[in-house]
Amino acid sequence: MCGIAGIIYRDESLVGHLGADLAALIQPLESRGPDSSGIALYTRPIAAGQVKLVLRGEAGVDWGAVQDWIEQAVPVLDTHVTADDRRFILDLTQDLPFQVNEFRRALRTAFPSLHVMSLGQGLEIYKEVGAVDNLIQKYGLTTFQGTHGIAHTRMATESVVDIDHCHPFTTNFDLAIVHNGQISNYYRLRFQLERAGMVFETHNDSETIVNYIHYQLLQGKSLEESLEALLHDIDGTYTFLVATPDKVALVRDKFAAKPAVIYEAADKVAIASEYRSLLQLSNFDPNALIREPDAGEINIWPVTTPAQTAAVLSVIGS
Amino acid sequence: MDDPILHTSSTFNPQVIAAIQERAELGRYMIRGFGAFRNVPRLDDLVFLTASMTRLPLEGYREKCDTRTVLGTRFAKRPMELEIPITVAGMSFGALSKNAKVALGQAATWLGTSTTTGDGGMLPAERDASAKLVYQCLPSRYGFNPKDLKKADAIEIVIGQGAKPGGGGLLMGQKVNAVVAGMRTLPEGVDQRSPSRHPDWIGPDDLRIKIEELREATDWEIPIYIKMGATRVKDDVKLAVKAGADVIVLDGMEGGTAATQSIFQEHSGIPTLPALVQAVEALKEIGVYGEVQLVISGGIRSGPDVAKALALGADAVSIGTSALIAMGCNKPVYIEDYQALGTEPYHCHHCHTGRCPVGITTQDEDLMARLPIEEASTHVANYLQSMVMEAQSLARSCGKSSVHNLEREDLVALTLEASAMAKLPLAGTDFILGQS
Amino acid sequence: MTESLILSPPTLDCTGLTTREINQQLKKLAAAGADTVDLLNPQGRHNLAVAIEAPLKVRIRGPVGYYCGGLSEGVDIEVDGPCGWSVGENLMAGRILVKGNASACAAASAHGGTVCILGSAGPRAGISLKGGTLIVQGNVGHSSAFMMQAGTFIICGDAGHSLGDSLYDGTIYVGGEIASLGADAQLAPMTDEDNALLEQQLSPYGLATQDYAFKKIVCAKQLYHFKAQDFSKFKDAY
Numbered sequence: 001m002c003g004i005a006g007i008i009y010r011d012e013s014l015v016g017h018l019g020a021d022l023a024a025l026i027q028p029l030e031s032r033g034p035d036s037s038g039i040a041l042y043t044r045p046i047a048a049g050q051v052k053l054v055l056r057g058e059a060g061v062d063w064g065a066v067q068d069w070i071e072q073a074v075p076v077l078d079t080h081v082t083a084d085d086r087r088f089i090l091d092l093t094q095d096l097p098f099q100v101n102e103f104r105r106a107l108r109t110a111f112p113s114l115h116v117m118s119l120g121q122g123l124e125i126y127k128e129v130g131a132v133d134n135l136i137q138k139y140g141l142t143t144f145q146g147t148h149g150i151a152h153t154r155m156a157t158e159s160v161v162d163i164d165h166c167h168p169f170t171t172n173f174d175l176a177i178v179h180n181g182q183i184s185n186y187y188r189l190r191f192q193l194e195r196a197g198m199v200f201e202t203h204n205d206s207e208t209i210v211n212y213i214h215y216q217l218l219q220g221k222s223l224e225e226s227l228e229a230l231l232h233d234i235d236g237t238y239t240f241l242v243a244t245p246d247k248v249a250l251v252r253d254k255f256a257a258k259p260a261v262i263y264e265a266a267d268k269v270a271i272a273s274e275y276r277s278l279l280q281l282s283n284f285d286p287n288a289l290i291r292e293p294d295a296g297e298i299n300i301w302p303v304t305t306p307a308q309t310a311a312v313l314s315v316i317g318s
Numbered sequence: 319m320d321d322p323i324l325h326t327s328s329t330f331n332p333q334v335i336a337a338i339q340e341r342a343e344l345g346r347y348m349i350r351g352f353g354a355f356r357n358v359p360r361l362d363d364l365v366f367l368t369a370s371m372t373r374l375p376l377e378g379y380r381e382k383c384d385t386r387t388v389l390g391t392r393f394a395k396r397p398m399e400l401e402i403p404i405t406v407a408g409m410s411f412g413a414l415s416k417n418a419k420v421a422l423g424q425a426a427t428w429l430g431t432s433t434t435t436g437d438g439g440m441l442p443a444e445r446d447a448s449a450k451l452v453y454q455c456l457p458s459r460y461g462f463n464p465k466d467l468k469k470a471d472a473i474e475i476v477i478g479q480g481a482k483p484g485g486g487g488l489l490m491g492q493k494v495n496a497v498v499a500g501m502r503t504l505p506e507g508v509d510q511r512s513p514s515r516h517p518d519w520i521g522p523d524d525l526r527i528k529i530e531e532l533r534e535a536t537d538w539e540i541p542i543y544i545k546m547g548a549t550r551v552k553d554d555v556k557l558a559v560k561a562g563a564d565v566i567v568l569d570g571m572e573g574g575t576a577a578t579q580s581i582f583q584e585h586s587g588i589p590t591l592p593a594l595v596q597a598v599e600a601l602k603e604i605g606v607y608g609e610v611q612l613v614i615s616g617g618i619r620s621g622p623d624v625a626k627a628l629a630l631g632a633d634a635v636s637i638g639t640s641a642l643i644a645m646g647c648n649k650p651v652y653i654e655d656y657q658a659l660g661t662e663p664y665h666c667h668h669c670h671t672g673r674c675p676v677g678i679t680t681q682d683e684d685l686m687a688r689l690p691i692e693e694a695s696t697h698v699a700n701y702l703q704s705m706v707m708e709a710q711s712l713a714r715s716c717g718k719s720s721v722h723n724l725e726r727e728d729l730v731a732l733t734l735e736a737s738a739m740a741k742l743p744l745a746g747t748d749f750i751l752g753q754s
Numbered sequence: 755m756t757e758s759l760i761l762s763p764p765t766l767d768c769t770g771l772t773t774r775e776i777n778q779q780l781k782k783l784a785a786a787g788a789d790t791v792d793l794l795n796p797q798g799r800h801n802l803a804v805a806i807e808a809p810l811k812v813r814i815r816g817p818v819g820y821y822c823g824g825l826s827e828g829v830d831i832e833v834d835g836p837c838g839w840s841v842g843e844n845l846m847a848g849r850i851l852v853k854g855n856a857s858a859c860a861a862a863s864a865h866g867g868t869v870c871i872l873g874s875a876g877p878r879a880g881i882s883l884k885g886g887t888l889i890v891q892g893n894v895g896h897s898s899a900f901m902m903q904a905g906t907f908i909i910c911g912d913a914g915h916s917l918g919d920s921l922y923d924g925t926i927y928v929g930g931e932i933a934s935l936g937a938d939a940q941l942a943p944m945t946d947e948d949n950a951l952l953e954q955q956l957s958p959y960g961l962a963t964q965d966y967a968f969k970k971i972v973c974a975k976q977l978y979h980f981k982a983q984d985f986s987k988f989k990d991a992y
Contacts, residue, residue: 001523001557032523034560126795155523155560157552180523237521256877256895258857259521259839273523275838275857276819277799290836292857294914295896459863459882463779463846464805464825491979502867503884503903505923508978513901517882518840518862526821527800531821532845534777535805 002167002180003029003153003273008248008301011267015044017282018145022151024280025166025272032180032273033153035161037135038127039241040151040168040176042303045121049093050077051173054117054124055086056163061113069110073181074098083138085117085126085129100172100197104223115163116201120174122146127166131145148248148303150241152178164318169210171199177213179206179244179255180258180273186234186254209240227251229296241271249300256295264289269301336586347581349488351641351669351679353481353639358589360572361626362619363736365730365745368715374716383710387634389611390472390541390564393533396448397564398472398541400634401430401639402706403721404624406640407569407615408454408474408545412437412489413576413669414642416443418508421446421645421694428699434474434636435510437487438725439501440466450521452543455532458488461501464535472565473532473542475525476560478514478588480573480616482582483547487512492673495572519565522557529562543567548593548616549586555600565611567636568597572617574639576679577670590616590627591686592739598631607631621708628709629724641697644701645694646676652688665752759772764791773801784808800838803831808850820857822972823850826867839876843870845886851959858895864905870959877914880907883924899934899971901927901937909968921973927952931968939973 005025008017022039030037046052048197053070057063063086070076070088074096078089092098102115111274118125128135132153135141151165159165168176183189186205188210194200212234227242227249237257242249250260250271263270263278265288272278277289293299324330326390340348369375376383391398406426411419413436424447426433432450435441444450453470455462467473487496489510499506519528519568529542544558545567558566570590577581594614601607614638616625628637639647650663655675659668667679677689708712713721728744731737738751739745748754776793776830780803783791783866792809796802800819803812806829812821817835827846830969832876854874859881866886871879874892889910896914900923901905912930919936926939927948935941942954949971950962 002522003523031526155557157522157557158550158551181521259857261857274798274819275817275836276800279797281816282588290855292855295877348773373930379862459844459884462844462863463865464827464844467805505978508922509980511977513882517901518821518824518843518859527820527839530773531801531804531824534773535825537778539772619936644972666931712821 001032001157001258002178002291003032003277004150004178004180004271005029005152005273005277006148006150006178006243006248006250006269006271008148008303009267010269012149012177013312014032014267015147016145018146019140021268021270021281022144022149023132023141024282025167025270025277026151026153027132027136028280029153029273033155034131035156035164036127036129036154036165036166037152038125038154038168038178039135039141039144039149039151040118040123040125040137040170040178041144041146042122042243042245043124044176045245049091050310051090051092051121051126052124053088053090053119054126055107055110056084056115056117056127057086057089058084058115059115065076066111066114069107073106074101074143082126085139096123101197105199106126113186114248116174119311120170121174122243123170123174123176123243125168125176126169127163127164127168129166131160139229148243150176150178150243150248152230157182157205159202162203167206169204169207171207172208172214172217175210175214175217175242176243177206177210178257179209179238179240180274181253182236183208183238185234186236189234194251202267203265204283206234206240209234212244221245222251224300227300231296231298239273246303247300248303249298250293251298252281252293252295254296255291260293262289262291262293262299264291264315278283319414319501323414325367334396347579348489349577349670350575350583350667351576352583352667353572354582355667357735358572359591359735359739361590361591361623362591362741363733364589364626364731364742366625366629366728367730368710368728369717373717375717376719378711381714382719383714384722385706385710387722388614389613389633390543391611392541392564392606392609393576394472394539394541394564395537396539397473399451400432400434400450401707402702403431403628403632403634404618404702404705405452405613405634405636406430406433406453406641407573407636408434408436408476408753409638409642410438410489410576411441411444412436412438412493412502412681413679415677415680415685415689416441417689417691418642418645419444419692420443420447421689422641422697423427423451424691424695425698425702426450427696429702431702432471434573437489437502438498439463440469445469445504452696454545457514457516458502458505459517463492467532467535470540472541472543473536473561474545475532475568476545477545477554478569479545479575480547480569480571480587481591482578483549484514484581485578485582485589486514487575487578488670490670493670493681498681522561525561541565543570544612547571547586547591548588548597549579550602551593552600555597558656559601559604559606559610563610564603565633566597567613567615569594569636570594570616571616573615575669585642590618591630591736594627594632595631595740601631620711621705622712624705625709625712626720626729627723628721629648630726631726633722635650641698641701642678644730645678646689646697649676652676657739668751691745719735724738764788765794766791767794767798767801768797773799774804776777777815780810787899796835798838803829811984813922817854821846822852826850828867836873839887841871842865842867845869847886852965859888860890864888872959874911879909880905880926884905887956887958889958889959891960891961893930895934899924899939902926906951906955908952909957909966910961912939918971918973920977923973926971928971929968932969932971935971938974938977939971942970942972945966945971 183205239258434452541564543565546561571587611633824843861869877895893911916936918939
C-alpha cells in the first residue's frame with residue numbers, strides 16, 4: 001500500500017517547480033510508503049523522431065559497453081549522467097526497426113544489472129529505495145522541471161523491495177502509472193496480457209495496470225475507453241494515477257478503498273493520497289476546489305501548458 | 319448374499335453425503351465452532367535433539383530454567399511482562415460464559431500471564447480477575463470504548479484469526495441474550511454477522527495512522543499487537559511491522575472459533591507450523607527479529623508444542639481451545655446433553671448453539687452453573703503450570719537455562735511434510751525436503 | 755515544548771510541535787479546567803484531539819487529517835476546514851462540528867455524541883454507528899450506514915449506493931435522492947415524532963427541516979434470522 005501524488009500545471013511559468021512540488025507532495029506520504037519512492041515527470045517533448053532513454057545501473061555496470069551496445073541498435077545523440085543513471089537521447093529518424101518491448105528485453109538480456117527506467121519524448125522516471133529524501137538528494141529532485149508528473153511512496157505488499165519493483169511503472173513511450181492498492185486478479189490478467197504479447201519485467205501487481213492500459217491503447221482505444229474497460233476488468237483495490245504526454249487520469253475502484261484528494265486551482269491541478277500533502281504545494285490556494293473522487297470514478301485532466309518543442313539539451317537535469 | 323461387502327466412495331463418503339443433505343435442508347453454509355478438523359502437519363512432527371555427550375543437560379529443580387517473557391518492547395513505555403511464555407487468546411464474552419471468562423482471568427493471574435478480551439468488549443469481572451488484560455480492537459468494535467482502552471495492559475488489533483482468515487465472525491441469535499445484546503448494541507436474539515474489515519481504515523498504510531490514534535489515546539504507554547490469521551504470512555507480517563505493531567500475533571488454521579462457516583476452518587489459511595517458520599523469516603528479513611515480538615497460536619496443546627514454538631523462533635504462544643478443554647470442554651459428563659445436540663463427548667464442536675453441556679460456551683444460567691469459577695480456574699492454572707514444566711524440562715534437557723534459548727537447530731523433523739514446512743532436516747539425515 | 759507557548763486565552767500553534775505534544779497540551783489544558791482552546795495551523799495533521807475526556811472546546815483553525823476527535827468523550831470540537839478519514843471515530847459523547855467536507859468513514863462506530871458535517875461526507879459515512887447522531891448537510895458516498903446498529907443519521911443531501919446495507923437498527927433520514935438502498939434497508943413513513951426530532955437536531959446548526967423533503971429509512975429485519983428458501987436475499991447479504 002502506498003502514497004500517490006500528481007501535478008498538472010495550467011500555467012506555463014510554473015514548469016520550473018515540478019520537481020520541488022512533487023517532492024513536497026510525497027514527503028508527507030513517506031509514512032504510507034517507507035520502502036521506496038519514485039517520480040515520473042514530463043518535460044516538454046524533445047525533437048520529433050528522438051526519444052529519451054533513462055537507465056539505472058547497479059554498481060559495476062560497464063557504461064562504455066552499454067553505450068556501444070545501444071549505438072549498435074540506434075544512433076545516440078546525447079548522453080547525460082545523473083547519479084547512478086544515464087539518460088541517452090536516441091535518434092529514431094533513420095527508419096530503423098525499433099520496438100519498445102523488444103528493445104527493453106534485449107537490453108536487459110545483454111546487461112542484467114541494468115534497469116530500464118523510462119523511454120519517451122517527455123517522460124523521465126527516477127526511483128530510489130528507502131526514504132523519500134534519498135530520492136530527492138540523489139537526483140537533486142527540486143531542480144527538475146516539467147509540465148506534469150506523478151510520484152509515489154511504496155509500502156510493499158506482495159513483491160520484493162528493489163529498484164525494479166518501485167513505482168512509477170512504465171511499459172511504453174511516455175506512459176506511466178503510480179498505484180495504491182492491491183490487484184486481486186493479477187495472475188489471471190497477467191496471463192491474458194502475456195498471451196497477447198505484453199511483457200512483464202517484475203512481479204509487482206501494479207505493473208498489470210500499465211500493461212493493461214498499454215494493451216488497450218495498442219488496440220486503438222482512447223485513454224478514456226481504456227480506463228472504462230479497466231474498471232470492469234481489474235479487480236481488487238486501487239486508486240491510481242496514469243500519465244501520458246497530454247493527459248493525467250485518476251482512477252478509483254468501485255469500493256473507494258484507497259484515498260485520494262484532488263486540488264484544482266487556476267494555475268494547477270494536484271492530487272495526493274492525503275490532504276496534508278496538498279498544503280505543502282508552492283502557492284497553495286485555500287480557495288481552490290478540493291474534492292475526493294467517488295467510487296468507480298475516472299478523472300482525466302488535459303495537460304494544457306503549451307507543448308513547445310525544446311532543444312534536445314535543454315531537457316531537465318542538464 | 320448374507321454378508322455383503324459394503325463399498326464406500328472416497329469422493330462421496332458418509333461425511334460428504336451428510337453434509338450435502340444438511341445443506342439441502344438448510345439452504346446455507348454450515349456453521350460450527352472449533353478449528354480445522356482435517357489432519358495437518360504440526361509441531362508434533364518435530365523432535366528435540368536433547369543433550370547427550372556434546373551438550374550437558376541441566377538438572378531439574380536445582381538448576382533454574384527461566385520462563386520470563388516480555389512482549390512489546392518496540393514503542394511502548396510499559397511492555398507486557400509475563401512470568402511464562404504462554405498467554406490466553408482472545409475469546410469473547412458472548413461466545414464464552416461469564417464464568418469461563420473469569421476463570422481464565424483468575425488462572426492467568428495466578429500464573430503471571432495475560433488474558434485477552436474478545437468481540438463484545440471488556441467484561442468488568444474479567445478485568446477484575448485478570449491482572450494483565452489485552453484489549454482487542456476488532457472490526458465490529460462491539461462495546462469498544464476509551465474508558466476500557468485506558469484500563470488495558472495492551473491492545474490487540476485483530477485483522478483476522480486462523481479459523482476464518484478473511485471472514486467475519488458469527489454469533490447465532492440463541493446466544494445474543496439481553497446482556498450480550500446490550501454490550502454489543504444489538505437487537506436481542508438477532509443473528510450477529512461481524513464484519514470482515516475494520517470500519518475506519520482499509521489497508522496497512524491507513525492502519526499506520528489508526529495505530530497512532532490508539533497510541534495517542536493511551537499515551538504511548540502500552541504495546542499494540544496485531545493479530546492475523548495465517549495466510550500470506552511473510553508479506554502480512556512485514557506489513558504489520560511497517561504499520562507499527564509492537565507484537566505480531568499469528569494464528570494458524572488449527573486455531574479455534576466459537577462459530578464460523580466450516581468452509582473457512584477447513585479450506586482457508588495455513589497450519590501453525592509453516593506459519594511460524596515464515597513469520598520468523600519475515601521478521602529476520604526486515605531486520606526486526608527480537609525487536610518486534612512474535613506470539614504464535616493455533617492448536618497449541620502441550621509443553622512440547624510450547625518448547626518447539628519457542629525453538630522455531632516465537633517469543634510466546636497463545637492458547638484458546640486447549641484452555642477451554644482444561645476447564646471441561648468435551649469432558650464426558652452430562653452425556654445426555656451432548657446427545658441432545660446430536661454429538662458425544664470428545665466430538666462436540668457445538669459452541670455456536672449456545673447449549674454447551676459443560677457451561678463454557680453458553681449464556682444459559684443453568685448451563686453456566688455447571689462451571690464453578692474456582693474449579694475452572696484451578697484446572698486452567700494446573701494445565702498452564704504443567705505445560706510450563708514440560709517446556710522447561712525439554713529446555714533443560716537441551717542444556718538451556720531459559721526456555722527462550724531453545725533454537726531451531728535443536729529440532730529435527732519426523733515427516734517429509736514437516737521437514738519441508740519447518741525447513742528442518744529429516745531426523746537422522748542431512749536432508750531438508752525442498753532445500754537439499 | 756515549553757509552557758510559554760501556551761498563550762492566554764489558550765492558543766496552541768501546531769507549527770513545530772509533534773502530534774504527541776499537541777495532544778498532551780490539550781489534555782493538560784482540559785485537566786487545568788480550560789474551557790476553550792484555539793488550535794492554529796493544524797495543516798491537515800492526523801489524530802488531533804484524540805481521546806479527550808473533558809468538556810473542552812477545541813477550535814481547530816484549519817483542515818485536519820484522519821481520526822480528528824477519535825475516541826473522545828465529552829469534547830466539543832470545531833474544525834474550520836475539511837477533515838480526513840474517520841472523523842469522530844468511536845466518539846462516546848460530546849460534539850464535533852466540521853465546517854467543510856469530511857472524507858470517508860465519518861463517525862465510524864461512534865457510540866454517542868453528535869458529529870455534524872456542514873459539507874459533504876465521503877463513502878461509508880456512519881459505518882457501524884452504535885449511537886449518537888451524525889448530521890451531514892451535503893451528500894454522503896456509497897455504503898453509508900453500513901451495519902449501523904443504533905443512533906440517528908441525518909443526511910440533508912443525496913445518499914450514494916447501498917445506503918444502510920445490513921443495518922441492524924437506528925434511523926436514517928435523507929433529504930435528497932437515494933442512489934440505492936442496501937440489503938435490509940427500507941423506507942418507512944415519516945411521523946410527527948420524526949419531524950420533531952429532525953427539528954431539534956438540525957436547528958442548532960441553522961438548518962431548517964422544511965427545506966428538505968426528508969425520507970426515513972429503517973431496518974426491514976429480514977436478515978435478522980436466516981431463512982431457507984429465501985433465494986433472493988441471502989446470497990448477497992450474508
